[in-house]
Amino acid sequence: MIRALAFALLFAVSGVSAQTLPSWNEGKAKSAIVAFVKTVTDKKSKDYVAPAERIAVFDNDGTLWSEQPLYFQLAFALDRVKVLAPQHPEWKTQEPFAALLRGDLKTALAGGEKALLEIVMATHAGTTTEEFEKVVRDWISTAKHPKTGRRYIEMVYQPMIDLLRYLRANGFKTYIVSGGGIEFMRPWVEQVYGIPPEQVVGSTIKTKFEMRDGKPTIARLPELDFIDDKEGKPVAINRFIGRRPLLAFGNSDGDLQMLQWTAAGSGLRLMGIVHHDDARREFAYDRESHVGRLDKALDEAKARNWIVVSMKSDWKRVFPFER
């Protein structure tokens, strides 16, 4: 009898509140998310939305996983330069590769966008899609973050994983809409976020279908196809999904247009920004940062009452590996 009572009490205590978004602290952000989801899934509400229309989009870098001290995909590219160097003796004297191989990142990146593009093309093109997938899988399962020593896929935000799960449990279809490369994300996001490859939207290089020894292959070409950032995000959402999102989360000015596009839909919508204000558990940066600058979008979020998530106060923990 007493055990039954204890069990009942335990059940009551660990009820809705603890089950819903368990890594979030009680507060304005969590309440707003839960209230929104309850409303749009309530058939009696005037803001009810049918399951098919429940599209939720998430930026990746800085929104679902970390992006400091440099975009993780750039870390991948830099590691890849080292792996490929023996096949490219000319890199010993050719910038930006020469500087990179000396370990001088600053000089290498001083060439700006042109240098960056050269690094990306040298490391992301020239393979088939299947070969590239294997390269990404190998890297992501072994490479480690320079500050935490953790594998990059461990540096994902547990509260955002909670949110993705909570939304899916409420009939939402969750998408990534990222400036990162589609084929850099697809090999691991299903396992880590529960987001399948067909729900990943991102930047692309051109590819070409061709027969190689009678075998159909898709070759990755050293040419940009589409940059899924800023104005590109609503364009890609329209192209890939063809529905306006009901909910959008980002963390930087690169996400502003996606948030605006979402907000301009009819009825209730939820727009959220992850604010990096936790130097102790993660990183603290916003208006002055080179990576993930959050300036205009922060002003607009405040002016329009979008949710601004404080990593410091809204999140019980940041990473899955924290106790």
Add this chain to the structure above:
Amino acid sequence: MIRALAFALLFAVSGVSAQTLPSWNEGKAKSAIVAFVKTVTDKKSKDYVAPAERIAVFDNDGTLWSEQPLYFQLAFALDRVKVLAPQHPEWKTQEPFAALLRGDLKTALAGGEKALLEIVMATHAGTTTEEFEKVVRDWISTAKHPKTGRRYIEMVYQPMIDLLRYLRANGFKTYIVSGGGIEFMRPWVEQVYGIPPEQVVGSTIKTKFEMRDGKPTIARLPELDFIDDKEGKPVAINRFIGRRPLLAFGNSDGDLQMLQWTAAGSGLRLMGIVHHDDARREFAYDRESHVGRLDKALDEAKARNWIVVSMKSDWKRVFPFER
């Protein structure tokens, strides 16, 4: 008692066979499809495929709906030229529009690809995505086929709708991968085929996100972005879906590379071609046709034992409106 027996008999007769693909005649094509689906969904089979990997792709023109005497999207464009003519007095003397407005399709299309592109751009660009969606909805709900007098959305193949349903009931995710325009298809394919907008892959023109009077819009620009035909189909499948299909259906040489890409996957795959050999109920054409030419793909299908569906003998009925 007799009624119960009659009911039981009726139930037995109308059992599996009649319920599965009801508009298909018993025969090689239907048997091959059913055997394939049973195998890949059977957990005990060595060819079992998890539901997440059950991607099925379908061409649209000539595979899910008719494409004669001209692609229905071209019929839309021609109607649209007439609607827009009052806003374009210059068209009275400017080809290919002048010929079109005189009703002389042959002269208008004599300009080949260039003329066609001009017609498409004049009729598909220059609006926002929302305006264009409304234009398509209005047209598709009223315009009628020149030969049958039926609305175009009635000229869909009932056996293919059966097949889409059967696949979805078996855990497949069904996609359209068409040379047609994504935004020409999305407004009506969900209602007609049960395929949601986010599972439509097609050709695109460029679009641009911009603020108009403070309202975010996506403008459709008169510039080609991507032609989802031939080599473009596997490229688009890779870009949009990121998984290799388990099953692919087409009807013309424009689908050959999609079928080859599907066939080159590991394990069991199903490749099918709809062969237009029924002049009485639909149209009969293949190697010599300008629209939907089926030549190389027919040879390859026969050589590789892909399913070639005879509309004449494999389909109990073609259109939903038939008795």
